[in-house]
Amino acid sequence: MKSGSRWYRFGIQVAAVVLALVFTSIILLIAKAQPLEAYKNILVGSFSSIEAITNVIVVWIPLLLASAGALVTFTAGLWNIGIEGQITLGAISTTLVLRLLQHSDVSPAIIIFLAVLSGFIGGALWAALAGALKTYGGVNEIFGGLGLNFVATAMTIWLIFGPWKRPGIGSMSGTEPFANTLWLPTIPGLRLSWWSLLIGILALVLVYVLLSNTHFGLKLKAVGKNRKAASVFGIPTSNFMMSAFLICGGLAGLAGALQVLAVYHRLIPSISSGYGYLGLMVGMLINYQAIWAAPVAFFFAALNFGSIQLPIVMKLDSSLSGVLQGALVLFVLMMDGVRKRFEKKA
Amino acid sequence: MKVELRSIHKYFGPVHANNNISLTILPGTIQGIVGENGAGKSTLMKILSGFIQADEGEILLDDQVITIHSPSDALKRGIGMLHQDPLDFPPMKVIDNLLIGQEGGLFPNKRKVAADIKKLANQFGFSIDTEAYVEGLTVGERQQLEIIRLLWMGARILILDEPTTGISASQKEKLFETLTRLASEGMIVIFVSHKLEEIETLCHRAAVFRGGLLVGEAIQPYHTDDLVRLMFGKPMELGSRLGCHSEENVVEIHNLEIEDPRLHIRDVDLDVKAGEVIGLAGMEGSGQRLFLRALGGLLATTGRTKLLVKGHDLTHEPYSSYLKTGVAYVPADRMEEGLIPGLTLKEHFILTGDTKKLFIDQEESLHRTKVKISEFNIKGRPDSYVEELSGGNQQRALLALLNEPLSLVLLEHPSRGLDLESTIWLWEKLKERCKTGTAVIFISSDLEQILHYSDRILVFFGGKVSKPMLAAETNVDQLGQLIGGKGFVN
Numbered sequence A: 001m002k003s004g005s006r007w008y009r010f011g012i013q014v015a016a017v018v019l020a021l022v023f024t025s026i027i028l029l030i031a032k033a034q035p036l037e038a039y040k041n042i043l044v045g046s047f048s049s050i051e052a053i054t055n056v057i058v059v060w061i062p063l064l065l066a067s068a069g070a071l072v073t074f075t076a077g078l079w080n081i082g083i084e085g086q087i088t089l090g091a092i093s094t095t096l097v098l099r100l101l102q103h104s105d106v107s108p109a110i111i112i113f114l115a116v117l118s119g120f121i122g123g124a125l126w127a128a129l130a131g132a133l134k135t136y137g138g139v140n141e142i143f144g145g146l147g148l149n150f151v152a153t154a155m156t157i158w159l160i161f162g163p164w165k166r167p168g169i170g171s172m173s174g175t176e177p178f179a180n181t182l183w184l185p186t187i188p189g190l191r192l193s194w195w196s197l198l199i200g201i202l203a204l205v206l207v208y209v210l211l212s213n214t215h216f217g218l219k220l221k222a223v224g225k226n227r228k229a230a231s232v233f234g235i236p237t238s239n240f241m242m243s244a245f246l247i248c249g250g251l252a253g254l255a256g257a258l259q260v261l262a263v264y265h266r267l268i269p270s271i272s273s274g275y276g277y278l279g280l281m282v283g284m285l286i287n288y289q290a291i292w293a294a295p296v297a298f299f300f301a302a303l304n305f306g307s308i309q310l311p312i313v314m315k316l317d318s319s320l321s322g323v324l325q326g327a328l329v330l331f332v333l334m335m336d337g338v339r340k341r342f343e344k345k346a
Numbered sequence B: 001m002k003v004e005l006r007s008i009h010k011y012f013g014p015v016h017a018n019n020n021i022s023l024t025i026l027p028g029t030i031q032g033i034v035g036e037n038g039a040g041k042s043t044l045m046k047i048l049s050g051f052i053q054a055d056e057g058e059i060l061l062d063d064q065v066i067t068i069h070s071p072s073d074a075l076k077r078g079i080g081m082l083h084q085d086p087l088d089f090p091p092m093k094v095i096d097n098l099l100i101g102q103e104g105g106l107f108p109n110k111r112k113v114a115a116d117i118k119k120l121a122n123q124f125g126f127s128i129d130t131e132a133y134v135e136g137l138t139v140g141e142r143q144q145l146e147i148i149r150l151l152w153m154g155a156r157i158l159i160l161d162e163p164t165t166g167i168s169a170s171q172k173e174k175l176f177e178t179l180t181r182l183a184s185e186g187m188i189v190i191f192v193s194h195k196l197e198e199i200e201t202l203c204h205r206a207a208v209f210r211g212g213l214l215v216g217e218a219i220q221p222y223h224t225d226d227l228v229r230l231m232f233g234k235p236m237e238l239g240s241r242l243g244c245h246s247e248e249n250v251v252e253i254h255n256l257e258i259e260d261p262r263l264h265i266r267d268v269d270l271d272v273k274a275g276e277v278i279g280l281a282g283m284e285g286s287g288q289r290l291f292l293r294a295l296g297g298l299l300a301t302t303g304r305t306k307l308l309v310k311g312h313d314l315t316h317e318p319y320s321s322y323l324k325t326g327v328a329y330v331p332a333d334r335m336e337e338g339l340i341p342g343l344t345l346k347e348h349f350i351l352t353g354d355t356k357k358l359f360i361d362q363e364e365s366l367h368r369t370k371v372k373i374s375e376f377n378i379k380g381r382p383d384s385y386v387e388e389l390s391g392g393n394q395q396r397a398l399l400a401l402l403n404e405p406l407s408l409v410l411l412e413h414p415s416r417g418l419d420l421e422s423t424i425w426l427w428e429k430l431k432e433r434c435k436t437g438t439a440v441i442f443i444s445s446d447l448e449q450i451l452h453y454s455d456r457i458l459v460f461f462g463g464k465v466s467k468p469m470l471a472a473e474t475n476v477d478q479l480g481q482l483i484g485g486k487g488f489v490n
């Protein structure tokens, strides 16, 4: 049997998607809801109008950045679960620069540029912390990242209710919104900013080129596959692991910066919105191949945005998209395992 | 138990790794399997032990057709295999490694298992410390551990794929005694090896493989020349020592000192001349590996050590300075330290090429890979993953990855896994390098090889190091005595 063929692999993937849908449908039935109705609502919610589609793209952008970052750390054999916190720190750093400069004479374009840069650096430094814990402190990056995520959330809450609280009283709705001169310009009438989209796509393209065509990318892969041998090859493995963290954190930080500059225009408590975890899921789902990141992230974004309708239309919780996304990852990984077992037999 | 293989076929893409293999092995037999690198030996053994499945053909145990789904399935039927590259779970203790494979109780009786293992190991004269970490064991010790583990799990058919490449002569003697005894108790031993003298002393019968086919069988007493001709289609002759005549020192070692939890090496002084070949002999774990790693910059030295290569003081330098000075290290543990599973041959060659530029020159690297593949006669394609290569071809790849020019090449068991023809060829390659002034220091458990190719020999025993001896004036017996610890002062 020629089991390695492309179609065979494709068929396996399709089967995984079908299984995930079946699984989610069962959950829906248990919750006494009509699965088809729910899926239809998600589709309608995401694609019924230009406005809806652009809103999906608004969700797609941070997800692209998080997935691109996750790919870099995955390649180095690292589970950077701390992307979530890195997004948050990006958002905080961006907010900090905006607050410092908003009443100055500096031109808005330069303030925005500095704010984006600061977001990148903030995310990268937060990742560097997880990286240093891992490379020099021997703390598993999963634990380090998780801990830092908590700290990042706590920090946001503290800022919103403490030093950066709105005049009068702090509120869960976030800090005082910035003047619209400090917003990234959006398409008139829509929430989408060409600038954000450009940054998101550019990031993924750069990561793709980095991983598939550069010596740096190949060395990173070597470190990820066999750290011991990589160091015998003369690759400074600690430096490479740190670089992976820095790049990933920087991209996550950009996502945070864009959330502040183009979407919320202020710092809100849940600014990272779970994009970090979703980015990791995208990475797993595409088996760490950068080329698939864009469509899969788009699909996830559509699920996320589409399911916002569910509570209103069907009185279902919008976390349904999370169930479907989680199920997809689990079933794709499972079917991959099944395929491998099968191929060995053949 | 009797084993019968009938018309076994196995394809890997275009490669016909096993082509219509039929072989019957009776109880109490030690069956030898020989053949050139990539002939399909390991493939057949993996089929028998359930690691892979045949595409066509039948396996019969005691005249019953059986299908073997997995290694644990094979082990349940009493078939156990010792791999060419020991598969185990390095970052854990020996005892835990043993318990993993065990079925039954949620709370295993560690103490009883440890006692059982100790007893079994003692029977065969192996010493196994169940509390040690697998990671810290040498290749030889891991192999012993695997054998004991398989016997303990109830193997009645023991498959050993090139078990002797990493172990010393005395360990080998013990191993052979063990295998002979197991066979006399009615067990079947299948023994894959490239060393014909081993086949001749140990095996009752031998099957010869070539290019996926079983090309012939022989029984005791063997005619070595016939076996060689069956294996390679022509007779073979060992090359000779190059002989070093240079006066220029490439390496100067003063007061070398290495501290290790198990050993303490002290006060070693040695000058190595350009083009010289130095062989390191000794039982596994006597310090020769530590010595070699220290020279390669992979292990820190202590005390008043001074290490110069081509006049550069490398004593406290990082590993990268060693690489820059032209020191290369070829580890024995191919899949753990030497190669990177998951990367292709081409990717390996890119990594060892010039990596200063940002972008990879795909065409240039493809070309370079092809040249190396044909120059080193590697059976594989540029896009083959290294884990798909046969053991001997992995070894060739490892050697092909060495850059030029080099001042010093350090090799652990360089002929490990190579067939006779390739071993001869390997030394021709190394000699070419010697001619250009590269010094070679290598570890081998094969005393013949050490005597044959070295200019000088150092013997290690419990961390002590002998004075350098001229290989031309030494013989196997003298070496054997020293390896066993006789003749070492204090």
Ligand SMILES: Nc1ncnc2c1ncn2[C@@H]1O[C@H](COP(=O)(O)OP(=O)(O)OP(=O)(O)O)[C@@H](O)[C@H]1O
Pocket (backbone or CB within 6 Å): B012, B013, B015, B017, B035, B036, B037, B038, B039, B040, B041, B042, B043, B044, B084, B379, B380, B387, B388, B389, B390, B391, B392, B393, B417, B419
């Ligand atoms: N998983 C695999 N994928 C692709 N090709 C493979 C795989 N395993 C083995 N081969 C190919 O099958 C052939 C036989 O390999 P095998 O490992 O059986 O050789 P061998 O006789 O054990 O050689 P050696 O003496 O070098 O260990 C080789 O050409 C090898 O490249």
Ligand SMILES: [Mg+2]
Pocket (backbone or CB within 6 Å): B041, B042, B043, B084, B161, B390, B391, B392
């Ligand atoms: Mg083999």
